[in-house]
Amino acid sequence: MSSKRKIGKSKTSEIDRRSFLKIGGAAAAGGALSAVLGAEILFGAPLPAKYVDKEVDSCCQFCQVRCTTRVQIKDGRVVNVYGNPDNFWTGGAMCPKGKSMVELTYSPHRLLYPLLRQGNQWKRVSYRQALDLVAERILKVKKDFPDNYAHRVAMFAPLWESWESELAARMALHLAGFPDICSPGDACIGSSSTALNLCLGSPISPTTLDEILNTEILVLFGANIAEMYPPYVRWLSLAREKGVKIIYLDPRYTPTSNFCDLQLRPRPGTDGALVLGIIRFLFDKNLINNRIARSHINGFDELNAATDSYTPAKVAEITGLSQKELISLADRLGKSERVIFWLGGAISRYTNSIQTVRAIIALQAITDNLSGSGKGIMNTQGGKPGGGENFSEIYRSPDLASRLSFRKVRYNMERGRVNVLLLNSSYRRYPDANRVREAVSKVDFVVYRGFFMDKEAELAHLIIPGTMVFESEGSQYGAQRQVVWRNKAIARPGETVEDWRFYADLGKKICDGTFPEFNAAEDIYDLFRFESPSWQGLTLERLQNSPTGVTWPFPSSSQSEVKGSLYPDNRFWTPDGKVELRIPALGPIQWTEPKGSPRSTTREVREFPLVFTQGKVVHHWQQTYTGWSSYMAQFSEGNYVQVHPDTVKGLGFKDGDEVYLETKLGQIKATLKITESILPGVVWTPSHTTPTSPFSGNAGDTINTIIPNYWDKVSAQYNGFGCRLIKA
Amino acid sequence: MDRVKITRLLLTSLWLLFVLTISVAVSAGDEEKLTGKTANINTADVEDLTQVPLITRDLAERIVEYREEVGDFQVLEELLQVDGFTYKLLERLRPFLLLEGLGGDDCTC
Numbered sequence: 001m002s003s004k005r006k007i008g009k010s011k012t013s014e015i016d017r018r019s020f021l022k023i024g025g026a027a028a029a030g031g032a033l034s035a036v037l038g039a040e041i042l043f044g045a046p047l048p049a050k051y052v053d054k055e056v057d058s059c060c061q062f063c064q065v066r067c068t069t070r071v072q073i074k075d076g077r078v079v080n081v082y083g084n085p086d087n088f089w090t091g092g093a094m095c096p097k098g099k100s101m102v103e104l105t106y107s108p109h110r111l112l113y114p115l116l117r118q119g120n121q122w123k124r125v126s127y128r129q130a131l132d133l134v135a136e137r138i139l140k141v142k143k144d145f146p147d148n149y150a151h152r153v154a155m156f157a158p159l160w161e162s163w164e165s166e167l168a169a170r171m172a173l174h175l176a177g178f179p180d181i182c183s184p185g186d187a188c189i190g191s192s193s194t195a196l197n198l199c200l201g202s203p204i205s206p207t208t209l210d211e212i213l214n215t216e217i218l219v220l221f222g223a224n225i226a227e228m229y230p231p232y233v234r235w236l237s238l239a240r241e242k243g244v245k246i247i248y249l250d251p252r253y254t255p256t257s258n259f260c261d262l263q264l265r266p267r268p269g270t271d272g273a274l275v276l277g278i279i280r281f282l283f284d285k286n287l288i289n290n291r292i293a294r295s296h297i298n299g300f301d302e303l304n305a306a307t308d309s310y311t312p313a314k315v316a317e318i319t320g321l322s323q324k325e326l327i328s329l330a331d332r333l334g335k336s337e338r339v340i341f342w343l344g345g346a347i348s349r350y351t352n353s354i355q356t357v358r359a360i361i362a363l364q365a366i367t368d369n370l371s372g373s374g375k376g377i378m379n380t381q382g383g384k385p386g387g388g389e390n391f392s393e394i395y396r397s398p399d400l401a402s403r404l405s406f407r408k409v410r411y412n413m414e415r416g417r418v419n420v421l422l423l424n425s426s427y428r429r430y431p432d433a434n435r436v437r438e439a440v441s442k443v444d445f446v447v448y449r450g451f452f453m454d455k456e457a458e459l460a461h462l463i464i465p466g467t468m469v470f471e472s473e474g475s476q477y478g479a480q481r482q483v484v485w486r487n488k489a490i491a492r493p494g495e496t497v498e499d500w501r502f503y504a505d506l507g508k509k510i511c512d513g514t515f516p517e518f519n520a521a522e523d524i525y526d527l528f529r530f531e532s533p534s535w536q537g538l539t540l541e542r543l544q545n546s547p548t549g550v551t552w553p554f555p556s557s558s559q560s561e562v563k564g565s566l567y568p569d570n571r572f573w574t575p576d577g578k579v580e581l582r583i584p585a586l587g588p589i590q591w592t593e594p595k596g597s598p599r600s601t602t603r604e605v606r607e608f609p610l611v612f613t614q615g616k617v618v619h620h621w622q623q624t625y626t627g628w629s630s631y632m633a634q635f636s637e638g639n640y641v642q643v644h645p646d647t648v649k650g651l652g653f654k655d656g657d658e659v660y661l662e663t664k665l666g667q668i669k670a671t672l673k674i675t676e677s678i679l680p681g682v683v684w685t686p687s688h689t690t691p692t693s694p695f696s697g698n699a700g701d702t703i704n705t706i707i708p709n710y711w712d713k714v715s716a717q718y719n720g721f722g723c724r725l726i727k728a
Numbered sequence: 729m730d731r732v733k734i735t736r737l738l739l740t741s742l743w744l745l746f747v748l749t750i751s752v753a754v755s756a757g758d759e760e761k762l763t764g765k766t767a768n769i770n771t772a773d774v775e776d777l778t779q780v781p782l783i784t785r786d787l788a789e790r791i792v793e794y795r796e797e798v799g800d801f802q803v804l805e806e807l808l809q810v811d812g813f814t815y816k817l818l819e820r821l822r823p824f825l826l827l828e829g830l831g832g833d834d835c836t837c
């Protein structure tokens with residue numbers, strides 16, 4: 001591939017320990033932005049050989065950049081981790097989250113032994129005792145409710161530990177007859193992946209990152225790459241060096257703004273209207289080849305009709321952009337031969353998100369930009385390979401009931417109909433988190449598979465602590481459809497246990513002898529590959545020898561790996577091979593205000609006039625885990641809110657004030673940051689502070705406790721509704 | 729290559745679509761013959777649902793409440809989640825119930 005020569009190795013190995021520490025200190029003093037922009041070099045430094053006994057190939061278990069790493073060990077202890085310089089996608093870069101694992105592994109706060117609740121006390125029990133207790137509880141459910149046990153045991157996913165853990169958990173529960181594993185998509189990018197699946201036949205990102213070097217225009221649609229995926233920043237720089245124009249759509253100026261040619265700032269939640277306006281413009285200006293478009297799109301004429309009213313004037317009014325900006329953007333996109341859209345996570349977190357992503361797919365389809373080199377769509381966290389249907393069909397009870405989504409599980413918990421909950425993920429990932437907490441508290445037996453005494457532990461009857469990233473082996477997938485193998489670097493401490501082992505042990509006890517025998521994560525991977533035709537070429541050996549990971553699909557060992565477009569020949573994975581824009585359950589493509597928006601709801605206008613938005617910062621990974629790192633806390637600032645000076649003009653607020661950020665559900669305390677980088681009338685706050693963190697930088701109220709319960713058909717809304725600020 | 733599963737819910741059958749607005753008469757074994765209209769349980773309002781035999785206004789309201797609270801029904805058996813809906817009732821009503829909606833099993837994260 002032509003890009004490979006340029007991508008090559010980063011300069012990380014040229015930085016010695018001393019300069020690393022110096023830069024680290026500078027970054028801390030300079031605040032979050034410098035840390036973000038320096039991340040790709042700053043966090044990649046290896047320790048000199050004299051301080052190290054051995055190095056083990058591993059990977060980071062957090063985001064889907066899936067940085068491969070090298071773990072440095074001295075006297076049986078991890079002393080450092082650095083990015084693998086031969087990784088094609090990262091060039092050896094990492095972000096601070098991956099680096100924080102060294103500290104977290106040895107955290108004095110870490111839970112190392114199973115704990116059983118006895119009144120207000122915790123009693124230490126052995127892993128075997130804990131396992132027996134869980135199995136007993138689950139088998140009792142089957143005994144007590146022989147005709148309707150299916151929805152009485154549930155699990156909150158995801159399992160971060162490895163793909164094998166996800167498989168083992170699914171097998172154990174499905175073979176035992178319990179379908180309810182709450183998909184992380186409910187609280188993540190479920191809307192965009194559903195739209196991609198409906199329209200193209202696969203939920204997976206239609207192309208990979210290397211293709212941005214072959215495009216003309218890259219549109220970052222709310223994709224704050226520098227903050228979310230710091231190791232990919234160099235790809236943005238390389239694309240620009242090659243003449244690619246990068247257009248960034250985001251209501252805020254962020255670190256990513258520095259890497260773009262143009263930024264437009266539509267009002268939050270209006271992206272769908274913007275895209276429908278562009279489509280209307282292209283129809284009106286005859287910038288679409290109708291014959292070609294009709295030949296590969298179902299619903300082309302309906303699209304023309306549905307966008308009829310999205311005139312520049314109307315779209316300008318909705319989005320807050322000028323008609324000139326809108327027309328200029330539409331004209332550029334219409335006249336470009338190759339365009340890639342990169343969707344940020346926020347695109348999926350409005351109640352109009354499925355329609356927005358459907359509109360983006362339609363735009364790419366009518367401009368012939370969905371298939372081939374330099375074209376397509378990338379979705380943040382959108383790389384999970386498919387192809388596991390066969391395996392799922394085999395390893396399940398023959399009469400397994402249909403899976404209930406999170407909201408339906410919550411509905412059952414609230415009515416006391418769930419007896420055992422396996423809490424593998426934070427309950428605080430959902431909106432109205434206090435209501436979720438209340439629902440979980442009605443479950444008879446909650447098992448927490450966590451690492452620290454988090455809010456989740458407060459709800460647990462039994463804690464069985466998990467291993468951390470250096471203590472287990474297994475595969476993990478990444479945003480570029482790559483599958484990566486991670487080796488075990490050190491022994492697991494105390495009586496911690498890998499997720500795959502826990503669920504394999506449990507499976508043997510609750511599945512009536514139908515659960516297969518596994519002695520290692522490799523056994524699970526091999527079985528899955530054996531049953532999955534599109535994984536045949538993804539041999540363990542190939543994964544273990546690759547510093548990058550290997551790209552799915554890979555149906556035959558005799559073929560070579562294929563990156564880039566999932567649909568190279570304009571044939572999509574829909575039943576007739578065409579782009580399917582007709583989705584009866586959604587009706588025509590259209591844009592609507594997000595639920596609870598101050599622009600659409602009288603009450604919100606009056607009482608909660610500001611638009612709430614939130615996002616991930618580089619130093620936090622969800623509600624648990626990295627919140628327990630002092631290393632991360634030095635860069636973090638707890639709960640804060642960004643507002644434009646005009647938003648607080650004449651109201652007596654000043655920068656640094658303590659305020660309450662309030663929605664119709666409640667309030668959290670935060671520090672006010674007055675900045676021109678955000679649109680007037682909009683509030684932005686970081687997503688993942690946690691009240692249980694012992695470090696002030698990470699500590700703060702869980703913001704999902706004030707996120708109202710607004711959902712589209714598949715996933716939750718986290719932005720776009722009304723809020724207000726009150727002096728503390 | 730095996731195709732990734734599409735979670736869009738399918739119409740139970742085309743002929744059911746065809747008779748969407750017409751009356752249906754069904755006799756199940758010794759049970760009394762039922763007559764009434766069919767309804768898509770993911771789009772029908774309370775009035776539509778009360779046109780389906782044996783669905784009372786109370787039950788219709790609970791079906792709509794459930795759907796609005798937690799999302800589209802994914803399978804007809806999910807009606808058993810609604811208070812007052814029994815397996816026996818579901819079996820009798822099957823010929824009158826249509827299912828078209830959207831679910832979210834497609835996450836790639």
Ligand code: SF4
Nearest residue numbers: 060063066067095098
């Ligand atoms: S969180 Fe993501 S970007 Fe950061 S080190 Fe881990 S995989 Fe890499």
